[in-house]
Amino acid sequence: MMATATALRRPEIKTELPGPKGRAIVAADAQFVNPAYPRPDFKLVAERGEGVWVTDVDGNVFLDCNAGVAVCSTGHCHPEVVRAIQDQTAQLIHMCGTDYYYQGMPDLARKLDEIVPIEGPTRTHFGNSGTEAVEMALKLAMHATGREKFISFFRSFHGRTLGSLSLTSSKAAQRLGFKRQVLDVVHMPFPNEYRNPFGDDDCGNGGVVEGAVNWIEKRLFHTTTPPEEVAAIVIEPVQGEGGYVPAPAAFLRELRRICDEHGILLIADEVQSGMGRTGKMFAIDHSGVKADVVCIAKGIASGLPLGACVARADLMDWKKGAHASTFGGNPVAIAAALKTIELLQRELVANAAEVGAYLKSGLQELMAKYDCIGDVRGMGLMIGVEFITDRASKQRNPELRDRVEMAAFNRGLILLGCGENSIRWSPPLILERDHVDVALEIFDEAITESR
Numbered sequence: 001m002m003a004t005a006t007a008l009r010r011p012e013i014k015t016e017l018p019g020p021k022g023r024a025i026v027a028a029d030a031q032f033v034n035p036a037y038p039r040p041d042f043k044l045v046a047e048r049g050e051g052v053w054v055t056d057v058d059g060n061v062f063l064d065c066n067a068g069v070a071v072c073s074t075g076h077c078h079p080e081v082v083r084a085i086q087d088q089t090a091q092l093i094h095m096c097g098t099d100y101y102y103q104g105m106p107d108l109a110r111k112l113d114e115i116v117p118i119e120g121p122t123r124t125h126f127g128n129s130g131t132e133a134v135e136m137a138l139k140l141a142m143h144a145t146g147r148e149k150f151i152s153f154f155r156s157f158h159g160r161t162l163g164s165l166s167l168t169s170s171k172a173a174q175r176l177g178f179k180r181q182v183l184d185v186v187h188m189p190f191p192n193e194y195r196n197p198f199g200d201d202d203c204g205n206g207g208v209v210e211g212a213v214n215w216i217e218k219r220l221f222h223t224t225t226p227p228e229e230v231a232a233i234v235i236e237p238v239q240g241e242g243g244y245v246p247a248p249a250a251f252l253r254e255l256r257r258i259c260d261e262h263g264i265l266l267i268a269d270e271v272q273s274g275m276g277r278t279g280k281m282f283a284i285d286h287s288g289v290k291a292d293v294v295c296i297a298k299g300i301a302s303g304l305p306l307g308a309c310v311a312r313a314d315l316m317d318w319k320k321g322a323h324a325s326t327f328g329g330n331p332v333a334i335a336a337a338l339k340t341i342e343l344l345q346r347e348l349v350a351n352a353a354e355v356g357a358y359l360k361s362g363l364q365e366l367m368a369k370y371d372c373i374g375d376v377r378g379m380g381l382m383i384g385v386e387f388i389t390d391r392a393s394k395q396r397n398p399e400l401r402d403r404v405e406m407a408a409f410n411r412g413l414i415l416l417g418c419g420e421n422s423i424r425w426s427p428p429l430i431l432e433r434d435h436v437d438v439a440l441e442i443f444d445e446a447i448t449e450s451r
């Protein structure tokens, strides 16, 4: 009997990449689809997904360590998720939660209330994407505080719609041509422990945490950004598109203190880092810090479009019509989310912690072997690997990163770059140790070939 993709232990590449069918689709895409999609150099034309395996239109089988950019948390087409979607689709596809009611909406909001890192009761707004969850958080923060300034971080990514774009600063291309930003946002350096962006002036006798705290309290608050005018500080507890860089736990605790002292809201953008990816349900859980607002999307519904903005219930004191969405919280997406969370709680968050630690130690071994890996960082199955020219200069090496990404792809391993010179590991949370062994072997070969 022919082996199915799930039974395969290794990727299987049979054609040049992309193959003939793939090339035809890429050509049609080039003619008709938005050319601004930031696609990488390699071209994956997917046809089927099963667990951690993706088969392209030419029959090549890949081990997916990107999960559709950190979305397919339960793996591709998890049978229980598929069944939940099929059952819901046969029963009710759409009703518009802004005007009518259905069981799934309060069920999922109640579930989120149970799991989000927010003190006390919460309420949830449902949208369709990460950027919509962020838009909602921004509007709510302005409405609830009566203030309109925000503090965000360089290299952060919060979306591309006009409100969230004001926060986003991971690449100039995201801003170029869009003129003045809509919101009053001041950006500050992110406390990156591998590349401390703060000088002695800010750090004093301390390190990156002191540098970042002093930047806020002694620079921003004394100059451009009086604290009494700040509605919220928005942070990715692990910077995603910016390079898979975790914020130090001590910094998140300091942010909580600063926000409490000045009536500022702390918004955790967990769109990429949430839903079990880091080995806890939310990345901020590693610090014990509670946020006022949490933005969720990507991994929440195993691939169906769903965004959620969960906030302290007392903040959502606004009138009918202040914010709503026709499709947000669609019954099918909600059914997928409820099943996804069940699977995460049953075993996948724990698996992300366990297999993630195994993957990280394997990557650290590669760092010991190769001078061109400067840093391996992250928690659970959200791990960044930074490529440099050499350890002494720590100079970023984006060309090498791109070559490694391509060489891995040509061997059937899907990895995606992030930041200027890093590769992100964001596999489905069902990844097993055997998959890690195969992936690390391929990654090792890809680095050897690319150096």
Ligand SMILES: Cc1ncc(COP(=O)(O)O)c(C=O)c1O
Residues within 6 Å of the ligand: 129, 130, 131, 132, 134, 157, 158, 159, 160, 236, 240, 241, 269, 270, 271, 272, 273, 297, 298
């Ligand atoms: C942290 C974070 N916030 C927001 C977004 C925007 O999400 P979407 O592309 O679903 O609008 C992303 C997407 O990568 C993200 O990583």
